[in-house]
Amino acid sequence: MNKVFHVMYDDDDTLKTAASQLVAKGIRVKEVFSPFPIHGIDPIIGVKRTRLGIVAFMFASTGTALALLGMWYFMISDWPMNIGGKPNFSLIENLPAFIPVTFEFSVLCGAHGMAITYLLRNGTLPGMPATNPDPRTTDNMFVMEITTEQNSLAAEALESAIKETQLFELSIKDYK
Amino acid sequence: MQREAAIREPLILGDKSYKDITDDVVGPIQGPAPIGWKIMITISSIIAVYGVGCILYLIGTGIGVWGLNKTVGWAWDITNFVWWVGIGHAGTLISAVLLLFRQKWRMAINRSAEAMTIFAVIMAAIFPGIHMGRIWVSYWVLPLPNQFGSLWVNFNSPLLWDVFAISTYFSVSLVFWYIGLIPDFATIRDRMTKPFAKKIYGLLSFGWSGRAKHWTRFEEVSLVLAGIATPLVFSVHSIVSMDFATSIVPGWHTTIFPPYFVSGAVFSGFAMVQTLLLVLRKGMKLESYIHVKHVEYMNIVIIVTGSIVGVAYLTELFISWYSGVEYESYAFINRFSGPYSWAYWIMMTCNVISPQLFWFKKIRRSLTATFALSIVVNIGMWFERYVIIVTSIHRDYDPSSWGEFYPTSIDIGVFVGTMGIFLTLFLGFARFFPVLALNELKTILKSSGENYKKIQDKH
Numbered sequence: 001m002n003k004v005f006h007v008m009y010d011d012d013d014t015l016k017t018a019a020s021q022l023v024a025k026g027i028r029v030k031e032v033f034s035p036f037p038i039h040g041i042d043p044i045i046g047v048k049r050t051r052l053g054i055v056a057f058m059f060a061s062t063g064t065a066l067a068l069l070g071m072w073y074f075m076i077s078d079w080p081m082n083i084g085g086k087p088n089f090s091l092i093e094n095l096p097a098f099i100p101v102t103f104e105f106s107v108l109c110g111a112h113g114m115a116i117t118y119l120l121r122n123g124t125l126p127g128m129p130a131t132n133p134d135p136r137t138t139d140n141m142f143v144m145e146i147t148t149e150q151n152s153l154a155a156e157a158l159e160s161a162i163k164e165t166q167l168f169e170l171s172i173k174d175y176k
Numbered sequence: 177m178q179r180e181a182a183i184r185e186p187l188i189l190g191d192k193s194y195k196d197i198t199d200d201v202v203g204p205i206q207g208p209a210p211i212g213w214k215i216m217i218t219i220s221s222i223i224a225v226y227g228v229g230c231i232l233y234l235i236g237t238g239i240g241v242w243g244l245n246k247t248v249g250w251a252w253d254i255t256n257f258v259w260w261v262g263i264g265h266a267g268t269l270i271s272a273v274l275l276l277f278r279q280k281w282r283m284a285i286n287r288s289a290e291a292m293t294i295f296a297v298i299m300a301a302i303f304p305g306i307h308m309g310r311i312w313v314s315y316w317v318l319p320l321p322n323q324f325g326s327l328w329v330n331f332n333s334p335l336l337w338d339v340f341a342i343s344t345y346f347s348v349s350l351v352f353w354y355i356g357l358i359p360d361f362a363t364i365r366d367r368m369t370k371p372f373a374k375k376i377y378g379l380l381s382f383g384w385s386g387r388a389k390h391w392t393r394f395e396e397v398s399l400v401l402a403g404i405a406t407p408l409v410f411s412v413h414s415i416v417s418m419d420f421a422t423s424i425v426p427g428w429h430t431t432i433f434p435p436y437f438v439s440g441a442v443f444s445g446f447a448m449v450q451t452l453l454l455v456l457r458k459g460m461k462l463e464s465y466i467h468v469k470h471v472e473y474m475n476i477v478i479i480v481t482g483s484i485v486g487v488a489y490l491t492e493l494f495i496s497w498y499s500g501v502e503y504e505s506y507a508f509i510n511r512f513s514g515p516y517s518w519a520y521w522i523m524m525t526c527n528v529i530s531p532q533l534f535w536f537k538k539i540r541r542s543l544t545a546t547f548a549l550s551i552v553v554n555i556g557m558w559f560e561r562y563v564i565i566v567t568s569i570h571r572d573y574d575p576s577s578w579g580e581f582y583p584t585s586i587d588i589g590v591f592v593g594t595m596g597i598f599l600t601l602f603l604g605f606a607r608f609f610p611v612l613a614l615n616e617l618k619t620i621l622k623s624s625g626e627n628y629k630k631i632q633d634k635h
Contacts, residue, residue: 013622035194035363036615037391050393056400074319074328086332100337100415107408108344111401115351118397119382122390124358128383135366137386138359140194 001174003155005146006133007162008169012038015142018165019044022146025161027153031145033137052114052121059113060106067105071098133171141168179623182633186626187281189464194618201360201612202367204460212459213607220599227593230586231306239309241586248570248581253303254419255561256591259444260300260598261342261416262437262557265409266445267293268349271356272405275398280624281473283616284465287360288456289449290353291609295601296448297346299594304338306590334418341415345408352401358384359394360610413441420564427507427568430495436488443481443527444557446474450550454543456606465612468541475534475546478553482531485560489528507568515580516567519559526556 009015016038019029029045032038041047072091075081075098080088088094119125137143146162148155155172162170188197204210234241244251267289274282305311317339319329329336361381368374384390417437420428450471457466496508512520530552534540539549571578605611622628 032388033386034388034391035198035386036359036618037395038388039619041388042392045388047389047392050389050396052393052396053400056404060404070319071331075331079328081330083330083332088332094332097332100334100411100418101331101340103407103411104337104340104344107348107404108340110404111348111351114397114400115355118355118393122393124382124384124390126379126382130362130365130378130381130383130385132362132366132385138363138366138384139198 003148003158004173004175005144005158005162006171006173007144007146007165007167008134008136008171009142009144009166010140010168012036012142014166015144016041016044018167019144021165022144022161027146027158027161028150029144030147030150033132033134033143033145035138035140035142038142052118055117056110056114059117060110062113063106063109064102066109067102068098071101179632180629182629184624185469186629187284187465187469187624188617188621189467189626191627192464192621192625194621197612197614197617197621198363198367200462200464201610201614202364205364205608205610206368209607210459213603217600217603217607220596220603223592223596224600225596227590227596230589230593231302234306234586234590235311239307241584243582243584243587245579245581247572247577247579248566250569251562251566251581252583252587252591253307255558255565256594257300257303258416258437258561258565259558260296260303260594262413262441262444262561263448263554264293264296264300264345264349264445265413265438265441266449267291267296268345268352268405268409269442269445270449271352272402272409275402276406279473280620281470283613283620284462284470285449285453285474286616287353287356287609287613288453288605288611289445290349290356291602291605292448292452293349293445294346294353295598295605297342297349298601299598301342301346302590302594334415334422337415338419341412345412348401348405348408352398352405355394355397355401356613356616357609358382359386359615360613362386363614364610410438413438420568425568425572426501426503427511427564429504430492432488432491432495436485436492439481439484439488440527440557440560443478443485443531444554446478446481447550447553447557450474450478450546451554452602454547454550456611460606460611462612465617468543471543471546472540475540478531479534482527482553486528489524503573506571510571511563511567514567514571516563516570519563520567523556523559523563526552527560530556 007018009018012034015032015034019032019041022029023044032041032045034041042049068091071094075088075094076091082088086094086097091098132138133143133145134141146158148158151158153161159170159172192200242251242253267286270282270289271286274286305314308314317329317336319331331337358381361377362384365374365377365381368377414434414437417433421430421433423429453466454471457463493508493512496504499505511517530549533545533549539545566581570580
């Protein structure tokens with residue numbers, strides 16, 4: 001039977017110290033639940049840097065290309081019209097007038113593309129159930145999740161190592 | 177842990193803990209609605225209903241019910257549009273630009289300022305919509321394949337750029353706001369005891385659980401969105417100004433318009449934030465989070481942007497004379513001495529002189545003076561748009577068509593009505609949404625909280 005430990009701390013800095021202590025002993029911390037971002041926790045528990053910034057850039061570039069392609073088609077290729085004598089017989093001539101819409105459309109695609117990717121990757125979507133182990137973790141408590149499955153230490157050894165930290169509360173559950 | 181210089185004034189007053197922050201913000205949502213809120217929402221919804229009535233009458237009858245005439249074809253509608261869009265800009269400035277500059281004082285005000293942005297942009301969008309006359313064909317502004325031959329919308333026109341700018345601005349602001357709200361909705365969800373409310377906030381929170389990786393992504397998304405919302409906010413009002421600047425009407429045809437409009441927008445937006453927040457902090461007892469220092473910071477932004485606007489007014493006047501173009505000169509002489517000089521001098525007094533009072537520390541830090549001056553600025557900025565729009569076109573190149581604009585009751589009804597709709601939405605926000613960014617405020621408690629700063633001083 002596998003065991004999951006939910007170790008609760010009442011302070012973000014205490015949790016960070018505790019996580020460092022446990023990781024130094026070779027214990028793997030599966031997850032940390034907190035009411036706000038704890039700066040500096042990621043390298044301790046091995047969370048990698050997110051690539052969402054790259055995603056945003058890719059979506060925005062797509063937007064730029066689509067906007068230019070669209071305006072080229074509407075204004076130059078499909079139906080060129082003489083509007084107040086403004087040049088509109090090649091994309092390059094007409095480009096200055098196309099910059100505002102190109103910019104707006106790039107921002108539109110970049111922002112929405114990134115936001116949707118963010119929600120999908122997080123699995124935070126309308127109607128999804130909350131998965132935090134304790135409701136207090138969105139208020140003022142910080143929980144560290146450690147499982148026996150991910151660690152080579154036995155449950156008892158893990159428990160005693162966890163109890164050496166300045167914890168607030170500990171809950172141990174079995175799971176298959 | 178991040179540390180802050182001891183001489184900096186704390187941003188969170190009193191002996192607050194993480195739990196206190198949650199209690200102070202979520203408490204009012206859980207409790208019964210205060211009587212003051214009920215009175216205010218009743219009044220604002222009555223005004224809103226009246227405004228909706230005026231809009232429906234306008235749509236049913238046609239825009240002839242406005243006071244527009246052959247010479248003055250744009251007046252209150254576009255004035256109101258620019259005024260509302262301008263107000264919206266402060267929210268994005270606070271949440272995006274101040275985020276990039278790492279200004280922590282923004283955390284107490286960004287949530288409500290962003291809500292204000294979204295509601296103000298909705299109000300703004302009403303005006304070009306109803307000015308079309310036939311609002312049911314408003315989809316014609318989009319480049320859609322159509323049955324009228326291959327007739328596409330004109331991408332050389334700033335009016336079309338505006339369609340893209342305003343819709344992008346609205347939807348990106350909405351996403352930015354909502355992504356910040358998700359973790360706070362989760363906090364409310366986990367505290368709610370009534371099953372229905374718990375269910376609703378559960379839906380709104382998208383199952384947020386506060387995992388470490390999610391927080392990393394959250395911060396990245398906030399930063400990147402701030403990075404792209406910053407040029408967006410500047411582009412939006414620049415494009416709004418190009419609606420005028422690219423025309424050949426004397427008084428409009430000036431290259432100074434984009435920066436002048438953007439600073440004017442931020443100026444009026446901050447004034448509106450002050451008006452709303454000074455009431456909100458009192459009504460919701462948020463004095464520990466939004467206090468004199470925050471008000472002072474905002475007043476400093478008002479001095480800076482107000483002075484830019486003042487310089488722009490004077491530059492316009494000087495250039496109209498220096499250019500030697502007699503039509504341009506006349507447009508400005510007519511502005512300050514013609515039939516609309518009263519509006520011009522209201523604008524000059526409210527926007528150029530009144531913000532300079534904030535150089536006095538006593539006035540800058542006085543809540544009563546700030547509230548009064550913020551209303552003065554709001555009035556002044558409305559008149560700025562009125563002056564630019566109406567005085568430039570009421571005397572055109574043909575003196576026989578010179579005329580003046582008189583608003584009708586429908587003009588006034590629609591404008592006052594949008595204020596009612598705006599206030600109703602804002603009051604709804606104040607009652608059911610977390611008005612402060614809880615999760616962000618908790619991150620600065622240890623570096624900028626009064627109690628933590630005292631402990632830090634002892635060491």
